[in-house]
Amino acid sequence: MSSVAAQWSGMFATQQEDDGSQRFDRLDPSGFLPPFTDGLANRAAMAAGVRAGWHADGGTLTIEGRGAEDCAPYDILVNGHRAHRLPAAGAHRHEVVLDGLAPNSLVQLWLPHFGDFTLAQAEFDGANVTSVGEEGPRWITYGSSITHCQQADGPTQAWPALVANGNGWRLSNLGLAGECQLDPIAADTIAQTPADIISLCVGINSYNAAVFSERSYGPALQGFIKTIRTAHPEVPIVVITAVRSLPREDKANAVGWTLADYRNATAQVVAVMQAQGDTNLHVIDGATVLTAQEAAERMPDTLHPDTAGYALMAERLAPKLAAFLP
Structure with missing residues (x-):
């Protein structure tokens, strides 16, 4: 069994918090102009469209993080179809078992698109798991x-x-x-x-x-x-x-x-x-x-x-x- 961390797409940069968790910046953080853009910075730190993918034929996807009360959920897709939707509000840890997948299935994790959110962990454990980037325009x-x-x-x-x-x-x-x-x-x-x-x-x-x-x-x-x-x-x-x-x-x-x-x-x-x-x-x-x-x-x-x-x-x-x- 191997544990494969997420390879993220859809953001400009990631920020490491003091506790080791991550935030995702969708705008270049060097360009903010406090205090005038504080509201913009808050929205840009929400993980709309941020996702990761793995090729796998089964295993356990572990997700740990913390979201605000109004935080949107996670979505997990298998070969383009939603297999799971998981809450992200509050402190949480999810261990999602994905059994019986076709060989080399594409598993994608989409982060909450709205709400203040930090991610502590996103790893896929399985015998045949590889992190995958994306292709296309x-x-x-x-x-x-x-x-x-x-x-x-x-x-x-x-x-x-x-x-x-x-x-x-x-x-x-x-x-x-x-x-x-x-x-x-x-x-x-x-x-x-x-x-x-x-x-x-x-x-x-x-x-x-x-x-x-x-x-x-x-x-x-x-x-x-x-x-x-x-x-x-x-x-x-x-x-x-x-x-x-x-x-x-x-x-x-x-x-x-x-x-x-x-x-x-x-x-x-x-x-x-x-x-x-x-x-x-x-x-x-x-x-x-x-x-x-x-x-x-x-x-x-x-x-x-x-x-x-x-x-x-x-x-x-x-x-x-x-x-x-x-």
């Missing part, structure tokens, strides 16, 4: 809580996870609940991260927090995209405008803009940059991702889709995004 997706997917029942039911697993892509999920504000650290992290396709779902957090006005939103988005484009001159960048939120479509925020205004401005920025020669910059109209009826039925709080709503988003976005990948 590298996809970075940046966005708000609607990309972070707090409301999804588990980490593999977030729409980016569904798209990545369905398309065979290697995911870096930069969904940052409430913190998608075109911060330089986010653009710099994307610039430093190898990618074959990049998507940016922007607008809703800027509307809700009234961060940008008519004067400032367009140039901020332009600068964000230009930072990424300089580092990734040939990579398709797909900008997804804000998904529908029915009460916000025509209601002005504190700077006098509606959600429809942010959506239209986002598309206008992309159109200007395309006209200036960026032929690998694309746009998806977020208003087409969920219909008005689906938004009414699948957004219990009028803002965030439920698990079924995220599945619909994945179903619609997977082929649209794949069409832009050479």
Whole structure:
């Protein structure tokens, strides 16, 4: 029997705590600007999309960690299908016996996608266990809580996870609940991260927090995209405008803009940059991702889709995004 530690994917860096446990940084930790980005740092330390894989024909997967009361669960997949969902709130230790697997089965552990969380141990014990990396196109997706997917029942039911697993892509999920504000650290992290396709779902957090006005939103988005484009001159960048939120479509925020205004401005920025020669910059109209009826039925709080709503988003976005990948 051999014990094989996890080989993690989907984060920028790991941080070692004093007690030996790990935290996972999805943004470059050197770029934070305390105290202004403290909320952003908190979201970036949540392990959305972080996972590890092993090839095995059986054995015991041991997971030990500590999560906040609202921490999402772990998901364990065997050959792409969820075999176990385990709680991660509080101090915990799970020993999951996986017997009778086909030879060389792929076992994946997806960490909790939402909630403060530290991991003490993730090891697979078995006679024929090897840690495995990932293949396939590298996809970075940046966005708000609607990309972070707090409301999804588990980490593999977030729409980016569904798209990545369905398309065979290697995911870096930069969904940052409430913190998608075109911060330089986010653009710099994307610039430093190898990618074959990049998507940016922007607008809703800027509307809700009234961060940008008519004067400032367009140039901020332009600068964000230009930072990424300089580092990734040939990579398709797909900008997804804000998904529908029915009460916000025509209601002005504190700077006098509606959600429809942010959506239209986002598309206008992309159109200007395309006209200036960026032929690998694309746009998806977020208003087409969920219909008005689906938004009414699948957004219990009028803002965030439920698990079924995220599945619909994945179903619609997977082929649209794949069409832009050479």
